[in-house]
Every structure is written in structure tokens, then in C-alpha cells.
Amino acid sequence: MAAQAIFARGGHFVKGEAKDLNVGERSVTVRVGEKTHAADRMVIAAGAWSRTLAKQAGDRVRLDTERGYHVLFPQGHGLLTRPVCYTEYGFYMTPMADGLRAAGTVELGGLKAPLNKKRTEMIRNAVRTLMPAAGEGTSEWMGFRPSMPDSLPVIGRSPRSDRVIHAFGHGHLGLTMAGITGQLVSDLIAYRTPGLDLLPFRSDRF
Incomplete structure (x- = not known):
């Protein structure tokens, strides 16, 4: 309706x-x-x-909660025309209106634990290696995926x-x-x- x-x-x-x-x-x-x-x-x-x-x-x-991590790279705008997954790193790089979003990984951490900086740093380092022209990530956040066994x-x-x-x-x-x-x-x-x-x-x- x-x-x-x-x-x-x-x-x-x-x-x-x-x-x-x-x-x-x-x-x-x-x-x-x-x-x-x-x-x-x-x-x-x-x-x-x-x-x-x-x-x-x-x-x-x-x-349970699968926590996924996101890092936005504004300088990466226009570098990709579609989502690209690098399976060995476990995340996608997706073109967005405000830049390139690198997001993914899986962490079973519940709803209360703080953001794990090791996860976002891994994403940042991988993007530097795979697509240096994306520059530096300016914002990062974490989301919750509700998942069953x-x-x-x-x-x-x-x-x-x-x-x-x-x-x-x-x-x-x-x-x-x-x-x-x-x-x-x-x-x-x-x-x-x-x-x-x-x-x-x-x-x-x-």
C-alpha cells in the first residue's frame, strides 16, 4: 500500500x-x-x-550482528562506473555521487562494541594499493547486518x-x-x- x-x-x-x-x-x-x-x-x-x-x-x-565497514574516498569520484569486488580483500568499491565507497568485511561484534579501527585501516590500505588515484578516505562508519546461523x-x-x-x-x-x-x-x-x-x-x- x-x-x-x-x-x-x-x-x-x-x-x-x-x-x-x-x-x-x-x-x-x-x-x-x-x-x-x-x-x-x-x-x-x-x-x-x-x-x-x-x-x-x-x-x-x-x-547475531555482522558488522560491515565503510570508507568514503571523495577523490575517487569517476574512477569506476560500476561496483567492483576484490574477493581476496573482502570488500566492494562502489561509485557514489560523493565519491568512491569502499565497504564490506564481516565482523561478529554485536551492537555495543565500538568501531574497530583495524577494519577501516585495512580497507584504506587496500584501496591505496589497488587504486592509488582514489586518494585518502575522509569519512568512515560501521553498519549492522542482522544475520541468522x-x-x-x-x-x-x-x-x-x-x-x-x-x-x-x-x-x-x-x-x-x-x-x-x-x-x-x-x-x-x-x-x-x-x-x-x-x-x-x-x-x-x-
Whole structure:
């Protein structure tokens, strides 16, 4: 459903940290900021932060965080016309509007550990070797990939309550799989039969 249609039916966006999820007999509630919101059904799609909310719903999932690192090289603008991967280094160099972005690697480090400078320095050194004309990296940051042990996402109803629907754990393919995941979630909310067998993606598969 388009955003305009959601607003036309009375929907609205609320931005903030979701916490204190509670599943009741008639509704599901979650607190965002100082306000508690109630709904007939709730979708947990909080990426790497989904494990905490799922636990509050009564489900223990083996979700971990693959931390990926990014370094931007403004002088590298125009050096490449498409993403290029150097597999021996474990990262991609991708042309962006503001320069060349070198990003990748995998680090299992959770959500709280600080950025590991050894990772970004490795990327910087590799770019200096592979593409000296890219110059020096001016900014760096770290992102979180929500990943499961078997590399499959968690999609489906909570075993504890059909009021809660899980949609997380896509690892490196969150944007790629967003469309089909949204369709499956829509089917579950509307009590339609999904177009895929969701048994392999259940939250309690381990």
C-alpha cells in the first residue's frame, strides 16, 4: 500500500526507539518514547535490533550482528562506473555521487562494541594499493547486518501469538529481499495463504 493510502486511512509514522513490547489477549502494545501504541497485529522488522523485541514477545531467536565497514574516498569520484569486488580483500568499491565507497568485511561484534579501527585501516590500505588515484578516505562508519546461523531470514508468525509477525534476519540482502518479504508479511496480516512455504523461515527452527 502506498504511503498516501496509509495516511488516507488514518495511519501515521512514529520515529523513535521501540521498547517494552507486550502481547495481550486483544492487542499488542509497544512503547515509543513516552507513548504506548496498541495494535491488533505487530510486525517486528527492526533489523539487528529485532532479537530484543522478539524476546519480549516470548521468542528466542539466534540472531547475531555482522558488522560491515565503510570508507568514503571523495577523490575517487569517476574512477569506476560500476561496483567492483576484490574477493581476496573482502570488500566492494562502489561509485557514489560523493565519491568512491569502499565497504564490506564481516565482523561478529554485536551492537555495543565500538568501531574497530583495524577494519577501516585495512580497507584504506587496500584501496591505496589497488587504486592509488582514489586518494585518502575522509569519512568512515560501521553498519549492522542482522544475520541468522543458517543465512536464512526469520519470516512468519510468532509461535507464541499470531498477533506478532517476524520479518528480519536478511543478512546482506535486506534491500534485495524487501519486496517479497513485504508481500509475505502483507499476506500474513490479511490471513491470506503466502505464496511461499514459510516453514524454513520460522523463528523456532533451531
